[in-house]
Amino acid sequence: PILRNGNPVDLETCWGESLASSVFDDLDTTQSGQLWRQSLHAHPLSIADEAAYWRQHGLRFYETQWQNFKSLGVIETYSVVNALGFAYPLTIKSSNGSLHTTQQTSFKMQWPLASLLWAISANSSGLSGSSLVRQSPRFAFANQTIASILARNGSLSVPLDISFRIVERTLGPFGAIAMRRVAFPPVLVQWSRFLTARFSADMVHASAEAAFAFETIGGGLIDLAMAPLAWGVNGFVGGDLLCPTQPPSQRIGMFYTNQGACSVNMEETLSVDAVMGSLALLAVGPSVNITRTCVEMAPCRTFLESITVFLHVRYTLSERIAMANASRVIADYFTNELPLVLLQYVQNNNETTTLLAQSLLLDPNDVGFHVYGYLYLLEWLHGVREVVTFHGVHGNITSLSGRNAVHKGPINPLELPINVAYYARCVLLYVSGVLFLVVSLACGYIIGSRGHIEGRNMFVVNRVTGLVWIGRPLIFLRSTTAICLLSTAKLDLAQANGFFYMVAIPQSWFSTIMAAGETTWLVFILNDTFSVWTQQYTPLYATPSSVLVWAASAIWSLLSPVKHSARLQRKCSVPIVDMQLVCDSGVVRIGDPTRVTGLVGLTLSLLVGTYLLQRVRYHGREESGLRSHLLYVTAYHHFAQDGWLLDGVYYIDRVSAAINGVLTLRLPRTRKTVLLDIKTWRLFHVDALIASENTPHLSYAIPLQ
Secondary structure (H helix, E strand, C coil): CHHHHCCHHHHHHHHHHHHHHHHHHHHCCCHHHHHHHHHHCCCCCCHHHHHHHHHHCCCCCCCCCCCCCEECEEEEEEEEECCCCCEEEEEEEECCCEECCCCCCCCCCCCCHHHHHHHHHCCCCCCCCCECCCCCCCECCCCCCHHHHHHHHCCCCCCCCHHHHHHHHHCCCCCCCEEEECCCCHHHHHHHHHHHHHHHHHHHCCCHHHHHHHHCCCCCCEEECCCCHHHCCCEECCECCCCCCCCCECCCECECCCCCCCCCCCECCEEECHHHHHHHHHHHCCCCCHHHHHCCCHHHHHHHHHHHHHHHHHCCHHHHHHHHHHHHHHHHHHHHHCCCEEEEEEECCCCCCEEEEEEECCCCCCHHHHHHHHHHHHHHHCCCCCEEEEECCCCEEEEECCCCCCCCCCCCHHHCCCHHHHHHHHHHHHHHHHHHHHHHHHHHHHHHCCCCCCHHHHHHHHHHHHHHHHCHHHHHHHHHHHHHHHCECCEEEEEECCEEEEEECCCCHHHHHHHHHHCHHHHHHHHHHHHHHHHHHHHHHHHHHHHHHHHHHHHHHHHCCCCCEEEEEEEEEEEECCCEEEEEEEEEECECHHHHHHHHHHHHHHHHHHHHHHHHHCCCCCCCCCCCCCCCHHHHHHCCCCCCEECCEEEEEHHHHHHCCEEEEECCCCCEEEEEECCCCEEEEEECCCCCCCCHHHHHEEEEC
C-alpha cells in the first residue's frame, strides 16, 4: 500500500537509494517483479476502488505501530451553525504531532520501516547494501538477527539488563515484538457515557444537602498510588517494560509512556478529582471497604470517605446497587475478553530474584483494588493514558501506560465569532442614534412652529428617516439582524452545583413582537425600490404590507419558534499518516436558514399580494400631489399634502421637512428661510408666505418649488 499510494517523487527523493538496494534491484531480476513495479505507476484508482483492490488480496485494515519516538497530534473541533448557514468551528483539542527520535525506548522492540531503510544505506549499520527480499542472496537477516543489529547501533544495550532478559523470556526476541494501540472498547465507551451522564444530571438536580456534601470533598486533585495485592510487599524496581531496572523502592515505578524517556524512581500515581472518585465508587458499589482499599494511606482514606458520605446523601442504596450492577460488565470484559494488566518489576526482600509482576486491572480476587482500576480506566478515557498490546513470539501482554503529558488551557478567544455581531451592533446603535437625533430635531421644530405641523406625517417617520438619513445598506443590515434573531434559538450556559449545561431559553412574547417589527425595515426598502413601477399605488399598499409582515412574522415566530439541534458524529481525516489527525466532532445548530428564507419569502409574498389587491381595488387611480426636487420619493408618496397646497405650490411644514432631510433656519426680522438639503448637501433660501386668515399654518411652512 505504501508504494502504490505514496507520492512517487517524495519516495524517490527520500528513500530512492534504499528502496532500490533493499527491494527493487532484486525484483528487477525477474519478469514478474518488473511487471509488478510497472503496475505501481499505473493509473491510480479511486479511494473506494483502491480499498476494494486490497480487500481482494486479503488486506482487511492498515494499522500503524505504537512507538514512543513521536507524539501524535490531533485537532478536534465542533461547529456552530448560525441562521445564515455559516458554520464556525470551535476547537476542543489542539496538538501538533512531533518527533523526538533521540529520546525513545521503543526501537528495541521493533524497528520502524524507515529505520530499516536508513540502515541499508548507512555504512556502519551492519545492513549496508543488504536486501529485504527473503529469497535474495543479499537478504539482510540470513546470518544475523535484528537484535544483533539493534545492539550494534545502540538501540539495545548489551549485556542485557535483567528486565530485558525477562522480556525476552516472556514475549520473545527483541526486534520482533510488535506494539499495537488498543482502541476504546465500545462497551467501555457506553459505560462511561451512561455513568457520566447519569451523575451529571443527578448533580444538576441535587439537593442543597447533597451539594454541600460534594463541596466538602474539595475541588482540587489528589494523587493516589496503590499496588495490587498480587504484587505483594516486595521492593519495586521499575514499571516500564522498555527500560532497565532501577534501585529498589517502596513506591510503584512509573509505567511506560509515549515520552520516550526512562525515569529513575519516579512514582506512578493517579490524579483524581471529586467527580472521578465519585464515578469510581459508584461503579464499585456500596459494599466497598475504604479501609482495605486505602490500607495505611490517610489522604486516600479521607478523600474516599468524604465521597462515600456524599454518595450516601445523594443516592439511595438501590440506586447505587443498580449502577454497580451496570458496571460489572466492565470488570468481566477486562478480565475475560481483553485481559488488561498493570506491570511492575519486583524483587524479593533479599534482592536476589527479580520478577515481572502482572496484575489484572480489575482482578476478581482483589476487589479492594477495583476503585483504582476504574480510576485508571477513566484516565484512559480522558486521554491521559494509553493501552498497548505487545505481541511477541512467546506471548502477548496488553498493558496500561503511565500518565502522558496532557495540557489543559482556556479556549482561544479569537475563535469566537464576535466581530460581525459587534459591527452589526454598532450599526444598530448608529441607526437608533440617527432616529433619535431626527426625532429630537422634529420636536424642536414643533415648538418653533407653534404646533403648525402635519401630524399624519409622523406615522411615517421611521420609513422616511431611514431611507433619507440612514440609507438602504444600513437599514437592510438592521432588517437582516432582526430576521436572524427571529431565526435563532437561544441557548444559555447554566450552572448548578458546579456543573455546567446548556439550557434552551424561549424568547419572550414581547421581544418576539418587537423583533418582528424590525423586519418592516426590509419592507420599507422594497416599497421604495418598487415605487419606480408601482407609482401612484405605492401609498395604497405600502403601509398595509408593513403591518401584515409585522403581524405574520410575529405570529409565525410565536406559534413555531426556532429550536436548536445537535448532531454528534465524529469524522476524522489523516493529513499525515500516524502523525496528525483532524477531526470534526459534530454540529450544533442554533440558527435555521430555512426560517430566514421563509421570512424573506413571506415578506415578498405579502408585498406582492397587497400590491395586486390594491391595484385591482383602485384600478385607474390618478396620481395626486405635487413633486419637488427637494422631496424624496418616499416622502412624496406618504406625506399628506391636502391642506398644504396653495396656488400650485406645496408648502411643507418644518417638521416634515426635517424628516425629509431638509433642515431649515428662519432668519430673524426677515421673511427669508435658509434650507440645507442633506441629500445633496446644498444650501437654498426661500421667502416665507405672509400669513392669512385662511391659511395661518402656511406661514410656518416651506414652499417647495
